[in-house]
Amino acid sequence: MVRTGDLTILVPFDVSDAEPPALDVLDDLGAVEVVLLGYFPVPDQAEPALLRDQYGSEAAARLDAVADERGAHAEMLVFTHDREATIDRIADEYDCDAVLTAGNSAGVERVLVPLRGDVNLDRILGVVADLLLAGEETATLFHSVPEDVDPSQGELLLMGAVDRLVEYGVDRDRVDWRLAEGGDPQSDIADLAAEYDLVVLGETEPSLAERIIGTVLVGIVDALEVPALIVRDVE
């Protein structure tokens, strides 16, 4: 059951920004395939083709500059009204396991992996195993149990997850876990992340209310200073 570590990650960034994103984290992830997506956010008022006519070559040059600097398995330039829809489509087309959000990091040594339950667990652990097998990092698995729930359930979940990683061929001593009781998982994760260089999160299917107000995940990601790797939930 040892994984072969063929991890493909999608790295989206906004090409309308003159400042290229901080993608140093890519250098530290080891042998992962990178698909670079330069997206140009188009306001509803403009036809996407109009902005491409005007900024297409400039945007392509920015994307190429980033691609040349980092090396990428594939690069895409898309003009879109809806960043999320584009990220989803490109991730599907290139079979990406996870999406990287940019953040500041100086070298990736410690990875935080918050787990919510059985949702998407297999895929998250697969990605973490691939990461660890491709590089030198250590990982901390994290779970937060609500106040009125027996904490032993959370321990079981975390220990099971550690075992799974070991089955995949990861060294035991590169993985540990932490359990939080009570409190708000979102702020716990954001506080804890300050001690880490990268966070691996599972994508969540937003409920109707979240669609209208904004998703939990976006809240967490926005609160993070460090880059996050969001594992896609695809069947």
Next chain:
Amino acid sequence: MSAEGGELERTLGFVEAMTLGGGTMIGAGIFILPGIAAETAGPASSVSYAIAGFVALLAALSLSELATGMPIAGGSYHYVNRALGGLFGAVVGWGMWTGLMFASAFYMIGFGQYLVEPLPFLDGRAVIVGIGLVGLALLLGVNYYGTEESSAFQNVTIGTETAIILVFVAVGLFFIDPGNLEPFAPFGAGGVVATTGIVFISFLGFEIIATVAGEIKNPSRIIPLSMILSVVLVTILYVLVMLVSTGVIPFESLGESPIPVSDVAVVYLGPLGVIAIVFAAIIAAISSSNSSILAASRVIYAMGRDGIVTDWLNASHPRFYTPHRAIAATGGVTALLILAGLGVETIIALLAEAASFSFLVSYSLVQVSLVVFRRADPDDYDPSFALPWPVYPVVPILGVLLSLLVVSQMATVVVVIGSGIVAFGVVWYAVYARGRVVSEGLLREAIRGEPAEPFRVVVPVANPGTQRGLLRLAAASAHANEDRGTPELVAVNVTPVAHPSPLQNVEADRADHQRDLLENAHDIATEMDVTLRTRAVVAPDVGEAILDVIEDEAADEVILGWDGTLDWDGHVFGTTVDPVVRDAPCDVSLVDLRTETVGTPVALVAPGPNAPVVAHQAVEFATVDGTVPTLLNVQSPRSESDADAEARGQAVVTDAAEAAGLDPDEYDVRVVVDDDVGRAVVEATGQYDTVCVGLSGRPGGSGIRFGTVTERVVHDSPGNVALIRGS
């Protein structure tokens, strides 16, 4: 990377399209016009709405077919411009733009009325106009700064507004007093038709779906579905609203009200109902006006793309990336139209009718365009939603007749204003656009039908720098073969898309390429007097796509551009060219244009099946500059005398020329005798402008045979090199 620097995402799904279309239709039209409609048609105004809805449905059916054939920004304007050319394009483009501004002003005055009337401390026309202007200013501000997609919020507000209307109708049905519906049509059929002209503006929404066709996901399914469904549902809703309104309140008193729906609601829903209706009316006016501004900027974009208006209008804001000039221009004129409300008593009816006029004229031309597309049947027009027989031709015929009928019953002042806008479009075309517009339209093809037995040369073009030369060569080849058929060129451009997906707007790429192709095609066609068609294809593999076109067109010849490099990286000429050279079932010329002119061609004739084709091709190319080509043969002396070798060479050339059916005065013969054939060939051919060399025919295998002599010519010749492979 896709072509032209980036892909275009399609982001609007079915719900968004319905929100945009239906949301615009359930707009001010439903809250304001019932009063005016009741005044001019009585209870039979519900019939006016039904007729208007039917005319809209006819237009929506035709637009659906056109939009799935060309899912790209611009709506009716784009289809008319392509089918009927720039003149009608300018008329419809200006008509749509002004129509959208009339509509926008109409919505904002309605917005003012619904705010002013229920509040006792406000009244007067000036206040209504003032509030309309404030509302417009807010909308323009938002649009100027740009909004990211917040479709969820829009869906909720439009949903709420629709729910309020549904409650109004459902409850109202029980309060209809049949006595109020008698007499049903106090103003007769004339009144009903005249009212149709006023209320037609209510069905503007489906056109807005067509203007954003470039941004709709899975266009072949969602465009027809959302256009047709929204028109049908809204028509039913309008008819019911009208029946309820005229059934609850006598039409005479309904006609006097600027806020008719709210006056009806108070009868059976009480004050709470009025608040809900006023809320819905305000949401409706804002969203409809906003959609009109959005649609207007798409129409202006499309007109700028085709050269009908200056692209200056389309420059997007350096920070917000909105087409701020187009929005400001639209907003400025709309504000003037709202201001006209100060002086014109019946401004609401006038604006509604003027907008209706513009769109009815546009839809008549759309129906004609559909017929033109069907008759001319251009290759890139392959609609996934095609009207079945007998729906086509009934729809376009009925559509034109009914549009004209409704227009004929309109108020004289509206006909004058509307005709003025049409005349403006014509003058605009003559003065500004005529020299700038590249598309001729398909009218001539539609009338002429298919030419007889063509001799077809396919030219794949990708690089604007070389396509001119290639097309000139192709035109010369086609002309030289006039005895075999009417010369016809087919320029193909393949947009490579790695993963074609219904979520990408690749049609916009095609339009860009098409424009470049058309511009060149024009010059070439006039210069060389040859028919040219263009085909724009989107496919993952360029070579395969070109082969498909060659097969599909039953081409007699294909002329391929090539950069003269021989990369041995598993390919002879390159990934695109190899499959075509290998598998094309016709004569193939692979041309590396290194100089501006074709000049005097030389054909390297060696014994073999290719020799006649090479010789003939050289003669064809020579016609470009009216020169006489040289047929060259190089012999190594072996053990015999030079004279014998010379004679042998002469024989090779004459055999080939005869086989190619050439007259002796069409070419010069030259034979060179030399030990080092390769060097002699390079030296001899170096004196000519264009070298034609044969490629080995297709041997049993799949490879391309490539001799060392040919390789040396390719590497060392200073002139143009054409590699010829016979079929």
